[in-house]
Amino acid sequence: MEEYGIIICDDEKDQVRRIHDLVKYAIWSLEDSADSKDKEFKITLEANSYIEVADYLEDNKVDSGVYFLDIELSRDRADKDGIDLAEFIRQKDPNAQIIFITAYENLAAMTYRRRTGKCFKR
Secondary structure, eight states: OEEEEEEEEOSOHHHHHHHHHHHHHHHHHHTTOGGGTTEEEEEEEEESSHHHHHHHHHHSOOSSOEEEEESOOOSOTTSOOHHHHHHHHHHHOTTOEEEEEOSOHHHHHHHHHHHHSOOOOO
């Protein structure tokens, strides 16, 4: 059976709980799917900072993990953000599936620019 670890990282604890609940519901919904019979999805880490996820990945081998990352992990601009974390994750888990979470539309555009070097305007 293939196992897929799911990691959630957001500096807001309430948001981590909400994402956890949504992911648990999605896992439950997939359990009866024919496509998922040979797959197991499991939330392996709920974190509130870059360092928590980085430490976890240093201590645990994760392959093809699914990551829900807040883009803005701190209100302090000097701290590493979700995009920095995604770059670190790619070094440790090249097959990672990364899903960015943000409540701010302007941060979504910034993520796209940083990843591809360009951004489309509406």
